[in-house]
Amino acid sequence: MLTQSSTRVLEPADLGAALAVLESAPVENAFVTARVQLAGLDPWRLGGEMWGWYSDGHLTSLCYSGANLVPVCATPEAVRAFADRARRTGRRCSSIVGPAEPTAHLWRLLEPGWGPARDVRAHQPLMVTDRPSATVEADPLVRRVRKDEMDVIMPACVAMFTEEVGISPLAGDGGLLYQARVAELVGSGRAFARIEDGKVLFKAEIGAATRQACQIQGVWVAPEHRGKGLSETGMAAVLRYALADVAPVASLYVNDYNTPARAAYRRVGFEEVGAFMSVLF
Incomplete structure (x- = not known):
């Protein structure tokens, strides 16, 4: 245990303390928690380093540094320490993403050296529900995608x-990593779609999944079928699967300018409880 305020790369022996921090906010930390529950803190298995901030000898904040840079339960003091470490190591991530306030603080500190960003999405409402839709009927044709x-x-x-x-996502490596991720979601039964005549009309996945919460992502309706309510009935179907088979709480985050999507999710039963921020490089 450290006896002063400081930051360091966590090791496998720190797993219990790290999980205690992550599970203190199970919905907003679902992405990082899912990775840690699956892979532990070994950087090779985790796909990145986990930085820990210690205050008075106690681990209180984290920052995942991999393909994404993600502050977790980060206090202002922790954000400054994480920014210092990130500046020293240089940018290795393709995005910074996390709860809006600490992520905005982190980006303000990193932007002079890491900017400009390709896109900054400063306010992405975080929406949550713990029950199936009471107002939108689930699309019976939405099902798990087969291997x-x-x-x-x-x-x-x-x-x-x-x-x-x-x-x-096909840029760079020709899409190998992206295809592997999609295959992982399909193989684990967390990819859903309405498919007719070999065409996808609606799709979504349950991405991050922990014992406490899961995160729905990748919601998409074929352009020629938009405006028909498929996003609402499709989401109602995916939500039923999520709550029945994966976790007691389902969440998602959406761009604030996507007014139709926010309205559709509200009709399904999701409520806004906070906000994320994403910085894309």
Whole structure:
């Protein structure tokens, strides 16, 4: 145990203390918690380092440094320490993402050296529910994607990612990592779609999943079928699967300027409880 305020890279022996921090805010920390519950704190298995901030000898804040830089339960003092470490190591991430306030603070400190960003999404409402929709009927044609349907689902996944992030996931390595991630979600039964005549009309995945909460992501409706309510009935269906099979609470976060999506999620039963922020490079 450290006896003063300081930061260091956590080791496997720190797992219990790290999980205690993560599980203190199970919804907003779902992404990082899921990785740690699966891989522990070994950097090779985790896909990055976990930095810990100690205040008066106690671990109180974390920062995941991998493909994403993610502050976790980060106090202002911890954010400053994490920014110092990030500046020393240099930018290795493709995005900074996390709860809006500490993420904005972290970006203010890093922007002079790391900027400009390709895109900054300063306010992404975090929405949560713990019950199936009482107002929207679940689409009975939305189901789990089968392993033999990868060729069917991949074009929809690529279209969603490109539309949402602004670049194709096929850039760089030809999409190998992205295809592996989609295959992982399909293989684990966490990819859902309405497929008709070999075409995806609606799709979504349950991405991060822990014992306490899960996060729905990748919501997409084929352009020619938008405006027909498929996003609402499809989300109601995915929500039923999530709550029945994965975790007692389901969450998602959405861009604040996507007014139709926010309204659709509210109709399904999601409520805004906070906000995330994303900085994309």
